[in-house]
Amino acid sequence: MLNGVKRKIPNNLPRFVSSDDFLNKKRKLVSKKKKQLKTVFFNSYEEVFDKFNIKDKTTLSFHHHLRNGDRVIQEVCKVIKNNKLNDLHFAPSSIFPSYTNMTELIKKGNITNIHTNYLNGEVAKVISEGKLKGKLIMNTHGGRARAIESGDLAIDVAFIACPTVDRSGNGSGAIGKNACGTLGYCVPDLEYAKKVVLITDNLVDKLDDYQLNGEYVDGVLVVDSIGEAKGIVSGTTEVTKDPIGLKIARDCSVLLSDLGLLKNNFSMQTGAGKTSLAVVNYIKEIMIKQDIKGGFASGGITKSYVEMLEANLFEKLYDVQCFDLEAVRSFKENINHIAMSASKYGNPFEKDIIAEKLDFVILGATEIDLDFNVNVTTDSSGYLIGGSGGHADIAKGAKVTIIISPLIKSRIPIIKEKVTTITTPGEDIDILITERGIAINPKRKDLIKKLKSSKIKVFDIKELLDKTHDITGVPANIKTDDKIIGYVEYRDGTYIDVLRKVHDDYIK
Amino acid sequence: MFRSLLFVPGNNPSMLQNADIFMSDAIIFDLEDSVNLDEKDNARNLVETYLLTTKELPKAVVLRINPVNSDLVDDDLKLLQTRKIDYLLLPKANKISLFVLDKILKKIENKIELKPTKVICLIEETKSVIDIYELAKHERVEALMLGAEDLTSELEINRTTEGKELLYSRSRIIYAAISNKLIPIDTPFTDIDNQDGLIQDCKNALNLGMKAKTAIHPSQLETINEIFSPSQKAIKWAEAVLKKAKELNKGAFQFEGKMIDRPVLEKAKKIIEKAKLFELM
Structure with missing residues (x-):
């Protein structure tokens, strides 16, 4: 039977309905241990x-x-x-290449x-x-x-x-x-x-x-x-020098500014990649120039955020995991660098979670489709290369969820008619920023209206797909194997997608 | 009219693929210095394929050909058949090389019925600096570009951020260009990671009269565009001056305590023209 994002889920399993559906459910709690x-x-x-x-x-x-x-x-x-x-x-909450x-x-x-939130490597x-x-169950940090x-x-x-x-x-x-x-x-x-x-x-x-x-x-x-x-140490401590990444980061900061999201007491979260760091740097420039003081930044915390906390650009950092040793130092020394549990970060049934207090988040995508569904779990041939981590949690919680990505990665278009695997439902993705233009989820009419007077060109996501195909051609369909190796579990415990074995033709 | 021109090596497919997205007013597809001899064919093929198959080309397409006295230039000029090239950038431009190129171009243009191709002269030799006024008068020439690396090498001097060593060559190019209604284009700043140095170098060139600057990395474009664009303050001033002139319908009048007459009105018109062209208003 099809679930809420039109993926076929075996009948005996709980099917994803929508990202709000948890509101119709009662929190289930077992007793804490003695x-x-x-x-x-x-x-x-x-x-x-x-x-x-x-x-x-x-x-x-x-x-x-x-x-x-x-x-x-x-x-x-x-x-x-x-x-x-x-x-x-x-x-394990995640599986890394060193877990050989x-x-x-x-x-x-x-x-x-195996139950995990993220895995890569062997x-x-x-x-x-x-x-x-x-079976492998891939859930989210808050969902775990x-x-x-x-x-x-x-x-x-x-x-x-x-x-x-x-x-x-x-x-x-x-x-x-x-x-x-x-x-x-x-x-x-x-x-x-x-x-x-x-x-x-x-x-x-x-x-x-x-x-x-x-x-x-x-x-x-x-x-x-x-x-x-x-x-x-996760990701990088260096800002990207890649001109495409820099353009995306620059456009992202202009967009945030034009949407009025950079104002006193704002809150944000980004990933730890080189382009995300470039976005953070541009945001920092705007904050200094316009004398803006943010409320908090959250997530996996990096050196960039530590520097902003220490420069008094943010009041607090809420940290579920330290991404580098500067973050470790700051956590030890600074009372405003505050630990949070996975539940307080993104558990849909927990009250006052940080994810729901975020004004905007900037996330990556391996693939995104015409319905704005995002895949960060598998590559286009079906190999597992990551997982939600907190992706689906904060995409749901934040007021504005932005995906930044080049249109083409390793000659493969990131926009698809349908993503290989759905990690985060399109209903929670608001904006896609690429080097060739920005697409806004049509359901966010408020954002589209706000950008009417902006110089930023907004495209239909299909137009961006067509632009990509003009460059790369239309990629051949990927063969899939029938064998189900696991499921992508949404944060509320329902199944949003199945994971299939990589087809023998693509086994490396 | 340009503010920025980005050099893209002809044999770099990923840069070619994304040439149109950078904020450059023109892209210079390079077949000369940035391409090794054994890569020349590859570069020509890539640029040709790019020009023929890409839907959204950059605002202006410039092709830097190899020197006209080399064996390579004939093959380079075959790319004119794409009919997508707006300007040729002539390296080591001097009276002879410009004469030779003009002759070759006339033949090609007649043969394939192509309208006359405009040329940007790359001034990178001392004798070209001396002969600059003659080059500037040539009907094909649309802009004069300083190439400081070769020039300072010939002079056996070092380039500095202050740029005093370029004062003479920059000034010659600017005066020759402006007096012939051409665009003076400044040499690239080669220290890619030095943003402060780039800002200073741009300001030096702008204050002397350069109207545009070349970039060797996309990360330089934002700074170049900003410095070579009229500021919002200047645009507002120009709008107000032109509005007042229209209202009063006089050749001379006072505005904000200052005398406005024909040269000032011309300046205001140029600011508005640029602001419109570069989508600043």
């Missing part, structure tokens, strides 16, 4: 497996705050292999089901090629928090890498040799997993300031190293 009186200290990963009775079919969760520098998931995978456990369900030990376990059936490749025996608190994603054991832990089991990401800053994604795991173990390489007697409450912690494992903080 608070512990005493924290147990373990000597090894093996002992954790033993004491927490980790066996076949157990669900294990992880966070990705150490990103490519994480060693915990690698070590857990080794124990699974040695213990010859099968049919495990993994629920997962690959073999997927191929051999030790890991058979794990993404093997799953794309149909090697995962069960919702799934955990509702019991839809029941976690048996949460492995939480934590840069510093005290003897009462309280944890902080702000300090320690592998400080990674905020620990926003693992808060639901901490509060709802049946068992929680913090893994640290920095044990202290007492933490006065902590993000993870030791009362929810069942055990602590002290290891030589949880990873390497340098690996957390």
Whole structure:
């Protein structure tokens, strides 16, 4: 049966209706785990497996705050292999290229089901090629928090890498040799997993300031190293020099200005790519020139935002994960650099979430279609290359959602008649900015009206598609495989699209 | 009329593909210095295909050909058959090279029934600076462009941000161009990452009388366009002056305490003409 974005979803599964449909539903909450009186200290990963009775079919969760520098998931995978456990369900908040030990376990059936918000690298490749025996569920950052608190994603054991832990089991990401800053994604795991173990390489007697409450912690494992903080650096700290990226960024800043979105107390979020950084720089220039002070910026926080906070251009930063080491430093030093949990960031059922307070967000797209549906999950041949992360959460929450992208990436047009995979529904996408023009979702008549007196040329998205085809020609249709390897789960728990195995003709 | 002209190497497909989106008043498709000898055919093919197949071409198309005394120029000029080229940029322009080019062009134009092709002279030799007034009088010539890299190399001097070393050549080009109703175009600023230097260099050229500047990277265009455009303040002044002139219907009058007469009215008209052309009002 077709869902609300006209994708065929198997009949026994919950179908996406619209991004507002959660308003018709009641929040489902299971009880938080019981608070512990005493924290147990373990000597090894093996002992954790033993004491927490980790066996076949157990669900294990992880966070990705150490990103490519994480060693915990690698070590857990080794124990699974040695213990010859099968049919495990993994629920890491994201999967990075450095998580190489997962690959073999997927191929051999030790890991058979995965819930995650984002994945790339070798794990993404093997799953794309149909090697995962069960299913992959790709949900959003806010949706993951919702799934955990509702019991839809029941976690048996949460492995939480934590840069510093005290003897009462309280944890902080702000300090320690592998400080990674905020620990926003693992808060639901901490509060709802049946068992929680913090893994640290920095044990202290007492933490006065902590993000993870030791009362929810069942055990602590002290290891030589949880990873390497340098690996957390995401994206780039350099502004793009690519003339196309600069043009898009410039046009974006002009558009924001013409829409009147840059005014005192405004709030915003962007990605961490080079073009996003260029947008942030242009916005910064306008703010300084026009003496504008923003209310807050949120999201994964980068050095650019830290500089703006320190220059008093923003009052506060709300941070779910630090994207670079400058953000880690700022989080430790600046009281206005505030941690938020994944739930507070984007859980549709949580009250006063940050996503809904955003005036505008600037996001990327791998593909966008004539209905403004966006794909950031797969490439055009179906290979998994990312995932929503917070994309669908903030696209829904923000007052204005802007996609910035060149029209052509690696000779492939980004505008399609229909995207390969829907990550974020078109109803939540308002504006597309490309190097050859801007398209506005026809449902945003207010924005179209505001831009009537602007010098910015607005095109129909179909006109932009035609312009692209004039350059590239019309690409051949991509073959799809019948085998369903997983689903894209919208933030409310419904299924917005299916994920299919890459067709044999495209397997690399 | 230009403010900015961007050099695009003819053998760079991604730059060609996006040539029309940059904020340049003209694109100079280069077949000369930025293209290696073994890439010349490739560059010609790419530029030809681009010109013949692209729906939205840049506002003005300029082709920098190889020197007329080289074996390459005949093949370069075959691109005129596309009928999409607005100007040829003649490198090492001097009396002889301009004479030779004119002769070749006349033959081609007769053969393929092409209207006379306009030429921009690239002044990059000391003797061209000396002979500039003669070049400026040639009927094909539409603009004079300073090429400071070759010129300072011949003079064995260094280029500076202050640009004192270019005062003489810039001034010669400006006077020769303006007195013959041509456009004086300034040399590119080659330190791409130095935005402050670019601003200073543009202002130096503008204050002497240059009307446009070449760019070697799209990131320079915004600055060049801004500096070589009339300011909003100037546009408002020009509008008010012309309005007042129309109301009073007098050749001379006072406006905001200053005397307005024919030269000032001409200046105001030029400002409005430029503002309209560059979509600033």
